[in-house]
Amino acid sequence: MNKMRNLKLMVVLLLATSLILTACGGKESAKSEQSSRDDKYGGTLITADLLSDPGSFNPITSSEHSEIVGIVLESLTDRNAETLEIEPELAKSWEVSEDGLKWTFHLRENVKWHDGEPFSADDVIFTYQVVYDENIPNSSKDGMIIGGEKIEVLKVDDYTVKLILPQPYAPLLSQLNGFVILPKHKLYQTWQAGKFNQSWGIDTKVSEIVGTGPYKFVDYKTGERLVFERNPYYWKKDQEGNQLPYIDRIVRQIAGSRETQVLKFEKGETHLVGIKNSDYNRMKAMEEQKNFTLYDAGPTWFKSLISFNQNPNNPNVKEQPWKYEWFTNIHFRRAAAYAVDRETIINQVYAGFGQPDFNAVSAPNKRFLNPDIRKYPYSLDQARAELKKGGFSWNDQGQLIDRDGRVVEFTFVTNAGNELSEANLNIIANGWKELGMVVHAIPIDFSKLVRQLTSEYTWDAFFLYLTGSPEPNSGSNVWKSSGNLHMWNPKQQEPATQWEARIDELFLKGATTSDYEERKKYYDQWQEIVADQVPVIYTAVADSIYGVRNTLKNVRPNALGGVLWNLEELYLEK
Template sequence: MKEFIKNLLITFGVILLFFLPFHLIKPSNSKNEYPIKTLDIRNLEPTIGVEGGELKRSLSADAKTLNPVMAQETSSTAIIGLLFNGLTKTNVKTLLPEPDLAEKWEVNKDGTVWIFHLRDAKWFDGKPVSADDVVFTYNQIYYNPNIPSSAKDVLTVEGKPFKVEKVDDKTVKFTLPKPFAVFLNAVSQPILPKHVLEKSVKEGKFPSTWTVNTDPKQIIGTGPYRLVKYVQGQYVIYERNPYYWEKDEKGQELPYIVSIKSQIIKDPDVSLVKFLSGESDIYGVRATDLSKLLENAKKGDYTIYNLGATPSTLFLFFNQNPKAPIEKYKLKWFQNTKFRQAISYAVDREGIKNIVYNGLATPIYTAVTPANKRLYDENYYPKYPYNLQKAKEILLSIGFKEGKDGYLYDSEGHKLSFTLITNAGNKEREAIGNILKEDLRKIGIEVNFQGLDFNNLVSKLMSSYDYEAVIIVLTGSMDPYFSQNVWLSSGHMHMWNPKQQKPATDWEAEVDRLFNLAAVELDQNKRDELYKQAFKIIGEQQPMIFIVAPQEMVAVRNKLKNVFPTVWGWYKDEYVYIKE
């Protein structure tokens, strides 16, 4: 059941997030028998469970691909995250790496040579996992210049790849150009089967391999579940991988739950109804759902878990890509730091927190949230408190003038107007868009606000770049390094202007420099300081106008046992079992 909850609510540590988590709520003093529950998992461990049963859950959208290397959005990773493993994985209790496909490893004194010993794992088709698969995955896929992979951004040190070599059938050697602070976390990327995919790589067809129309039997991984059936727009069915290696202390196979059915439900209100009626077992709680869920908790026999601050950030950003199909005069606006700062002052973060999230969010001004305890500092990063007058003054200072109709116009006579998009059906994001539209109208800005189908929105962001402004959410990561595909100017997910050949601005070059230094800095305090400097620059430049960090709650049927949810995923989720 590897990371399925995290993928459901999400990660790729840095994949787009289209679910909304929530703020810490203290249980009321009423005699409610079903208060919101908080968990301190530091001293909790799962008990021995029983095998069997089907987990019912829901997903908000169809996948765009079933290829884990090509997946860049949670609609895809939420469906395929169960199917694959990396050499390592992260223990969400300790936040430290632990064995996955590699059962152990050794490292030399200076941290530049790592030897991994593979466990006796098998692919879904019964063939053994070998060193050839690992070498193939890294050298022919992740480091292949003809395969556009976000993973490539986190599998380099100062822009240089790892040297990956086979020692024997079950042993792989990684040689690094320099010591690398988060190397063990970096090699959690999915390992793929050479015997299945080598032909498509050699023929240059890998990016279009394993599409949503592929027969599920052809999707070969090592994960705890394998895909049985996928009917687009309806449901996904999984069954437990009979070759999965993990067992409990009694020798029972893990995961305990033998099948999963995920309904694809695009309307979150329908998802709520399905959960309340018992048709799903897990539900990511929106702020607007809370009263309804508390009202029905006893009858529904579920518990609402408060997971606290999430690393996810909600923000608005403008398209600064010179290759984008938008008007050049608008590109000039969007590339102006003062323009973006003005818009930031016009964002009523406190109002959005209270109106949209019922107080269940934290206002933010850069990419750091309270979940990032080492980096979060309210007094360190620049702030842009809600001030419409100041916002307008800044716009006037950079050459905009007020017309007779009350709207602002640039020096060439173009009305200050742009189209703002988000994913349709997300009530919170739609509410935020309407609040922004009304507040910006007060200072002479015309906003055309639209909701788009999820996959259409992702295509605009990642492929055609045909957009002007977007409201969206990014997942955070346990270490900023794993957000490099967002923050490096060359990154595939460098939202406002991706895949730059060289930094478009001096400040982006400086962020690159700080991130590259942090990647090889082994002293944690010094690494943190480098990242804080980078995020301070991002806060000053406002390429992404951060609004709030929603905070997370999840409702879970009480029949599910060994339930230990956190904002980073569920602790030992393979031990979750069903007790009717």
């Protein structure tokens, strides 16, 4: 109490002192905030994440992932790599009509292209004109053809576009993610002249390649690097209202091999690297000395899978019809699934960083993953029981034979040069050999493998990695019976089986139903059918492991987006 009286008596002095201290503190606080803000800006981020030179910088005509998507070019929507939710990008908001056919997108009004020209609805309209042009081969068109028809794209005003769909299409927002918008003012004349297919090649002056993304393309040296600099016009800001991105310059070196990527990182020449699981323990031991941290980002989105050829158009069917009979026998496929030693794959190929996989949906995709499906844990006894159900038996030499006494013998291939694929191939083949099968496990040139799968159809069995997606409909070219990647029996005029017809129906319903719970029911059923019929056999999924230099801040690596998914928010410690 005495202290309180004293304080009251000295109120004038204290008030004055308080004002002085507050003023000083305010200046110091402002200075501190400004310093903290400035500390985030600047620096050069160096990676060696490219294994080879790009074939083209044209994101529409390129058959491979474009190295400028996401860095230079943006889409109407984006997917948050942490939550998997679709978020606004160039479109700040949208609404859809009750019938699901009319989508109105409101575009951001403060966006500029890297050369300072304003972004507008005209750029969106132009992009659709290019993609729908029959003279421009591109895969972007696939996601924008709905029920065999194009989307009608209308300009409402400079910053509003309306998409009119031929039928409801639930995955639209997902498809728009990655559907990059092109600069009309740079490419319209080229398109009109019929030369779009030749535009933005690797010999193009990089200043002509403009986007709205966080970085502009400033240099490309063949066999060496791609260089990007901060976009001074970038529209995105951080939570305090400061303009993004923070880092001034991105240098993406062309490493040529994974070994070189790791070596550069270990030498301190780069800020991040994706590492093989088998390198984890060795690199973990040098974390502190080399000033980096290893992140286990959890199961990858890649699917490692096996399939047997069930295509009646296989030219070898006439000479070897028995193979077609084996591979179309569901008990043979189930037996093959039971004989896959997934734990050995995890331990020997992925150094213990992985998990068994039985599902058509990628392991991290919790929104659509159905855990209640039939599984095939390693069991040679169950495999033999399935073979007996399928009419198989064993001869005196222990070889597996069919009803006609013919030894089960076939070729099992994967892409040569991929050590993970080759290691999987041998482990899986050994499991089948334990069942008495004669398996010729042969890595072959990737281009040859692609020809066999997509046009020649002469393969027996394969092991491959495919990429997964948060949106199940993105795999429709694999799962629809008419799909060109319906590998075991592609491009069917009519579904060959009732279960394939049912999957066609489920994918149609999944694509035309907007309610998430209803969609999940359809995709749950699809996963159950795949697990029951085993047209493909899933093996194991590895964890994604990244090494990141400790000077790179605000990193939150995950399996979908890697380290750079939030590139504009990363900064370098000074």
